[in-house]
Amino acid sequence: MTAHVIADDAEALAVAAGLAEAFRTEAPVRDAERRLPYAELEQLSASGLLGVTVPADHGGADVRQETLAEVFRLLASADASLAQIPQNHFVYVNVLRRQGTTEQRKFFFGEVLAGRRFGNAQSEAGTRHVQDIRTRLLPLPDGSHELTGVKHYSTGALFADWIPVLARAADDNLYVAYVPRDADGLTVVDDWDGMGQRTTASGTVRLDAVTVPADRLVPHHLTFRGPQLHGAVAQLLHAAIDAGIAGGALAEAAEFVRTKSRPWFESGVDTAAEDPLLIQRFGELDLQVRATEALLGVAARAVDAARDELTDASAAEASLAVAAAKAHTTATAVLVADALFEVSGTRAALDSLNLHRYWRDARTHTLHDPARWKIQHLGRHVLNGTRPPRHGLL
Incomplete structure (x- = not known):
């Protein structure tokens, strides 16, 4: 396999935006028919996006985490399943960066730049909890x-x-x-x-x-014996996916109301898009999405700052910023995906339109780990100055 090598952050964002538009068209059909995205993943590999976090001394662009989060947000706004697939890829590239030997980094970073994909075999069922690994x-x-x-x-x-x-x-x-x-x-x-x-x-x-x-x-195991960003990076990408789902659902709702909805007869307007109550609701939803995207950006910049100067304090701040973003994006993704039906009306519930994929994706992805524990760690820190634990899920 050969892949393009992306040069910098700006190119990474441009490539991601182009792929998102390409992936958006068939996303409802892929979901409805459970058509696995082999061809789309080949496009993703060939684009060079999978190699953007490879360090510069190994030939990669080594983009900022703010850029990587935006890449995932863009992809998830088009197809949340496709965006989810490479999340673990970047997590395990990061593991090599942190704990791999010189020879391991040389070999595997070469594989990544060639477009080869990492999957994952991490979670186990039937154990006491998620950290109870028995393999x-x-x-x-x-x-x-x-x-x-x-x-x-x-x-x-x-x-x-x-x-x-x-x-x-x-x-x-x-x-x-x-x-x-x-x-x-x-x-x-x-x-x-x-x-x-x-x-x-x-x-x-x-x-x-x-x-x-x-x-x-x-x-x-050595990753967690000092300040680390393993969990913050992984959770940042999860938050970006949820933010992408929310933004995609809002855009879909707006397009539906503009082109397919009828105004409520009491509104006295000619189109649904002129209905003052709908305008108010869309404003509220847009505010929620803007807030969640802003928190995502704050979190990403905190991770970047900690990568530049990693200490216990900077790692803790990155984890807390990501926790805040993840808690907010979780709520926003479910809220906006549900509100899509509220603002669009009865026709939006037709199974043939498959607009419910946004809600199904949001509800499924946000179950990855509980947002209530993100808020718990934020509360412990603000009240008692307790730094978050180094367990890789925060």
Whole structure:
């Protein structure tokens, strides 16, 4: 595979805007028919967007996180499933940047710049909680390891060239194993049946005695022994997806009201777009979307500032800023996707129009992790000065 290499932040944003427009057209049909976006992901790979966070000394643009968040917001405004698929890709590029050896970074950053995709095999079902990882790495005499376990919600794995797998070694420390998609003993099952984000193929990954060479293991546990931005970066991209869903739903609602809605007979106006009550409601929704996008920008800039000078204080501020953004984008995405029907009227509920995909996507994606705990950490900090924990989900 060959891919374009994006030069800078401005080009990354221009490419993302162009892809968003291209992806928007068939998004309702892909969702309705659960048509998996193989062709669109090939376009995404070829565009060079997947390589924009590769460090400059490895040939990448190394864009700011503010740029990356806007890339995800643009893509999600067009198709929230497509935007979700590469989220883990960037998270695991970041893991290599933080804990990879010189040789690992050289090899995998080269793969990324060539357009190859990382999936993920992270979450597990039936465990005590999300951090209870039971997939195991067993050492072999030749220095390699054997990987065994079952992963769920493995977004991107079906489409990936490499699948980063979160697992515990014999000493119970957490590692990421970068496993090729075609490895013996690795099976990806397309059994995702979520009501929303239907085309993410977030199914099951089964690992049956998969051999992992020592140079494909990254010590992820070391990330959390000092100030870190692993969780802030991952959550920032989730927040950007929710902001994109909200903006996309608002734009869709406005277009529907302008072109398809009838005015309420008591309004005394000729078109729905002139109805003063609808105008008021759209103003309220626009205010909500503007606020959520502003918080997203503040959070992204906080992450960038912390990357430039990483300390306990800067990492904590980045995590808190992202927590505030994520809590707000969660509420906004669900609110605006629901209000789409309120302002558009009965016809908007027709299944054939598939406008409910915005609500289904918002409701599904915002379940990723609870916003109430983001607010809890904000409250602890403002009242007692308690810094957020280093667990990678904040």
